[in-house]
Amino acid sequence: MHLKRAIFAVVLSVWAGNVVAEADAGAYLAARQAGYDTDFAAAAENYQRALAGDPTNPRLLDAAAMATLSLGRFEAALALSERFAATGGRSQGPQMVLLADAVKRGDWAAVAARATGDTGVGPLVDGLVGAWAKLGAGDVAAALAAFDALVAQDGLAAFALYHKSLALASVGDFEAAEAALADDRAAPLRMTRRAVMAQAEMLSQLDRGPEAAAQFAELFGDDLDPGLRVMQAALVAGEKLPFTHVRDARDGVAEVFFTVGAALNGEAGDDYTLIYARIAEVLRPDHVDALLLAARLLDGLGLFDLSVETYHKVPAGHPSFHAAELGRAEALRRAEKPEAAIEVLQALTRSHGDLPVVHVSLGDLLRQEEKFAEAVVAYDRALALYDAPKEDQWFIYYARAICHERLGAWDKAEPDFRKALELRPDQPQVLNYLGYSLVEKQEKLDEALAMIERAVAAQPEAGYILDSLGWALYRLGRYAEAVDPMERAAELMPVDPVVNDHLGDVLWAVGRRLEAEFHWKRALSFVDLKDASGEADPVRIRRKLEVGLDQVLSDEGAPPLKVVDDKTAN
Numbered sequence: 001m002h003l004k005r006a007i008f009a010v011v012l013s014v015w016a017g018n019v020v021a022e023a024d025a026g027a028y029l030a031a032r033q034a035g036y037d038t039d040f041a042a043a044a045e046n047y048q049r050a051l052a053g054d055p056t057n058p059r060l061l062d063a064a065a066m067a068t069l070s071l072g073r074f075e076a077a078l079a080l081s082e083r084f085a086a087t088g089g090r091s092q093g094p095q096m097v098l099l100a101d102a103v104k105r106g107d108w109a110a111v112a113a114r115a116t117g118d119t120g121v122g123p124l125v126d127g128l129v130g131a132w133a134k135l136g137a138g139d140v141a142a143a144l145a146a147f148d149a150l151v152a153q154d155g156l157a158a159f160a161l162y163h164k165s166l167a168l169a170s171v172g173d174f175e176a177a178e179a180a181l182a183d184d185r186a187a188p189l190r191m192t193r194r195a196v197m198a199q200a201e202m203l204s205q206l207d208r209g210p211e212a213a214a215q216f217a218e219l220f221g222d223d224l225d226p227g228l229r230v231m232q233a234a235l236v237a238g239e240k241l242p243f244t245h246v247r248d249a250r251d252g253v254a255e256v257f258f259t260v261g262a263a264l265n266g267e268a269g270d271d272y273t274l275i276y277a278r279i280a281e282v283l284r285p286d287h288v289d290a291l292l293l294a295a296r297l298l299d300g301l302g303l304f305d306l307s308v309e310t311y312h313k314v315p316a317g318h319p320s321f322h323a324a325e326l327g328r329a330e331a332l333r334r335a336e337k338p339e340a341a342i343e344v345l346q347a348l349t350r351s352h353g354d355l356p357v358v359h360v361s362l363g364d365l366l367r368q369e370e371k372f373a374e375a376v377v378a379y380d381r382a383l384a385l386y387d388a389p390k391e392d393q394w395f396i397y398y399a400r401a402i403c404h405e406r407l408g409a410w411d412k413a414e415p416d417f418r419k420a421l422e423l424r425p426d427q428p429q430v431l432n433y434l435g436y437s438l439v440e441k442q443e444k445l446d447e448a449l450a451m452i453e454r455a456v457a458a459q460p461e462a463g464y465i466l467d468s469l470g471w472a473l474y475r476l477g478r479y480a481e482a483v484d485p486m487e488r489a490a491e492l493m494p495v496d497p498v499v500n501d502h503l504g505d506v507l508w509a510v511g512r513r514l515e516a517e518f519h520w521k522r523a524l525s526f527v528d529l530k531d532a533s534g535e536a537d538p539v540r541i542r543r544k545l546e547v548g549l550d551q552v553l554s555d556e557g558a559p560p561l562k563v564v565d566d567k568t569a570n
Contacts, residue, residue, distance in 0.1 A: 024053035028060070035063065038271050038301045043067035058089035066093040070274055071306070072294075074100070074282045090118050093275060096257075099129065100279050103253045108136040111253070124156055128163050128256045135167050136249030143167055151185070159259060161186035162195060166246040166255060169198070174205040174243070189259070191219075193228075194289055197245065200231055204241040209234075226352070227319030254283035258290045270297045285313075288320050295327055304335035322352045326361055338369050349381075356382040360396055363403075372403040379403070394424035398433070405437060413437070428465060431455035436468040439475050448472055456485070463492030467499045470506060477562065479509040490519070497526040497536035508549045509561050520545050 031046035047064035054060060065080035078101050081094035095114065099121065102110040112133040113119070120126040131146035147167065150160035161180050168177035181190055181199050189195050196219060200212035213235040220228060234241055246252050261276030274297045280290035291313050298307035308331045314324035325348045332341035345362040352358050363378030379400040386393060401416030417434040420427065435451035438444050449472045455465045470486030473479075486503045493499045500523035508516035520541050527538045544552050553560060 024050040031063065031067075035067065038303065040067045040070040040303070040306075044071060044073075056083070056087055058084055058087040058091075061087065062089065062091045062094055065097060066275065069093070069097060069278050070271065072278060072281070072310070074278075092121055095119055096121055096275060096279055100253075100257075100282055103129075103136075103250055103283055106136070106250070108133045108249070111136065123153075124150075124159060125256060125260055127153075127156065128159065129253055131160075131163065132167065132249045132252040132256065135170075135252065140167075140171055157185040158188040158190075159263075162189040162259065163252065163256065165202075166198065167252060169202055169205075169243050170246045170248060170252065174202045178202040178206060192262075194245070197227070197231060198243075200235065201241045201243045201245065204235060204239075205243060207240075209236075209238060209240070225319070226322060226355070230319055251284055254280045254287055254290070257283070258287060258293070261290070261293060265293065265297070270300045273297055274301070288314055288318055288324075292320065292323060292327065295324070295331070299327070299331045299334065302334075304331045307331040308335070316351075322348060322355060322358060325352075326357070329361065329365065333365060333368075338365065341365055342369070349378075353381075354385065356385045356396075359385070360399075363396075363399060367399060367403055370406070372406045375403045376400055376407075389419070389423060391423050394420040394427060394430070397423065398427070398430050402433065410437075410441070426454065426458060428455040428458040428462070431458075432462075432465045432468050435472065439468070439472045442475065445472070445476055449476065461492065463489045463496070463499065466492065467496075467502055471502050474502070474506050474509065479506060479561075482506045483510060495526050497523040499523075500526065501536050501541060504544070505549055508544075513548070516549070517545060 027046045027049035031043050031050060034040075034042035034046060044064060044067040047060055047067060051057065051060050051064060061080050061084040065077045065084060068080060069077035074097070077097050081097040081101075084091065084094040085098060098119075099111065099114045102108075102114055112130055115121070115126040115129040115133060121129075127146070127150045131143050131150070134140075134146055135143035144164065144167070147160050147164035151157045151164070153160075161183050165177045165181040165186070168174075168180060178199065180186065181195065181202070186195075190199070196215065200216065203209065203212040203215075213232055216224065216228060216232045216235070224232060231241065246255055257276045258280035261273050261280060264273045264276065274294060277290050277294035277297060280287050281294060284290070291310055295307045295310035298304075298310060308328050311324045311328035311331065314321055318324075325344055329341040329344040329348075332338070332344065342362070342365055345358065345365060348358045349362060359378045359382035363375045363382065366372075366375035366378060379396050382396055383393065383400075397416045397420040401413045401420065404410070404413035404416060414434070414437075417430060417437075420430045421434070424430065431451040432455040435448040435455065438448035439452075449469075452465065452468045452472050456462075456469050459465055466485045466489035470482045470484075470489060473482035473485070483506055486499075486506045489499050490496075490503045500519045504516040504519035504523060506516075507513075507519065523536060524538055524541045524545075527536050527541070540552065543555075550561060
């Protein structure tokens with residue numbers, strides 16, 4: 001036994017670079033597993049336990065620092081990073097932390113020294129940070145020359161011009177700043193919301209406010225969020241907007257990490273991108289866009305409590321507060337705290353009740369919680385905020401129609417479904433839901449089938465839509481034609497009780513009775529008996545297995561099936 005444990009500890013030490021103390025092997029293994037699971041709290045705790053037995057192990061220090069930073073605990077991550085640096089190790093994560101610390105202290109010589117070579121983060125970050133360090137040291141000309149050197153490098157021009165523009169604006173040269181941002185090579189970043197707002201501030205300082213307001217209208221139309229709305233109102237009124245996007249070199253470095261993090265979002269792993277967002281947050285705690293990015297990443301990693309905590313850092317008076325609260329409510333919902341999420345959204349309807357998205361979000365959550373009557377009220381309030389119907393309102397009508405249908409108010413549901421189709425004629429979800437509902441009601445079956453066929457054409461690999469097609473054909477008595485789409489639906493949704501139940505009925509109708517019974521048994525095995533839907537009624541399925549579909553239909557007073565000749569049955 002002792003020999004096995006010794007071998008186990010040596011195997012673990014291969015990754016760590018030197019021998020992990022036998023007493024800490026369990027902590028090390030637990031930390032590694034927590035890291036794979038992106039459970040940063042457990043990873044940080046167990047790496048600390050492992051470090052108690054091996055306090056100078058650079059791999060352990062590196063991993064512990066990154067897990068700790070991911071939790072938003074910068075000072076603790078800094079202490080670990082300093083211990084890592086003392087070992088002579090080189091790793092991007094701890095070097096970001098040490099760089100951020102130098103920026104926080106305003107030690108621009110140290111920042112410049114760190115943003116290079118083996119102690120740097122990478123060519124793009126190092127180049128941008130190095131330029132901002134020169135600005136922080138008071139050498140504007142050297143900073144601009146450093147940005148220009150980056151502009152000449154392949155693939156870096158957009159980032160370099162954006163940051164050069166911000167640097168120029170931060171020292172009051174708004175004309176040169178706007179010209180740099182207007183450069184065609186800056187286009188990839190110039191079209192981002194943050195860059196548009198920065199450019200608007202520059203134009204305002206140049207007494208070109210109407211031009212900025214026109215740009216808002218061109219890019220965003222009349223559907224402006226609160227932040228853009230406030231800026232546009234000021235521009236239209238002729239007010240001069242202060243330049244707030246980057247106030248000094250420290251803000252500039254924060255913007256570097258946010259810009260790169262935003263570019264990495266969706267391209268790199270969420271856990272890696274989170275490091276950039278956390279550094280931006282450390283350097284500029286009021287960088288709300290960095291907070292929102294970090295919170296969304298945490299939500300994507302399934303760390304809902306951390307996500308809620310981060311969203312909650314956005315001040316109530318900030319123009320993006322509503323976005324933070326919408327995100328917080330979603331994180332609470334995903335954390336299976338729907339009542340808390342509903343409370344957040346209800347409060348938001350009181351503070352931001354002029355925003356349709358707030359009422360729609362509340363309606364969606366209430367609908368998911370099957371509080372359909374309350375959801376209808378929320379959707380009503382959202383629609384009342386619009387002056388006229390627009391295409392993007394199709395979903396509100398669709399969602400409200402579902403609520404009416406679930407409440408048994410088909411006279412209200414059908415008009416809403418049809419209004420949704422009027423606004424978005426080929427929307428497959430609406431076509432399928434309305435078509436399927438008509439089939440279930442045995443109404444307008446030819447029209448219903450045509451709707452479902454259009455939905456299948458739009459999404460041929462959607463199992464639930466193929467199920468609707470097969471079921472519509474079955475309801476029309478076209479049993480043989482129903483087999484193929486229903487079997488395909490079962491292939492795509494093999495554990496869905498409704499699909500298997502429907503397939504069983506179709507197979508029974510064409511005489512394939514043993515196969516029908518097999519799929520009814522499958523349907524029964526997949527039904528959640530605590531939350532069984534009316535469409536997959538376990539009592540009815542058991543009855544079909546006992547006496548067959550024909551007898552069940554007869555007992556229900558439904559028309560009999562025209563089953564194929566028994567000779568073809570298996």
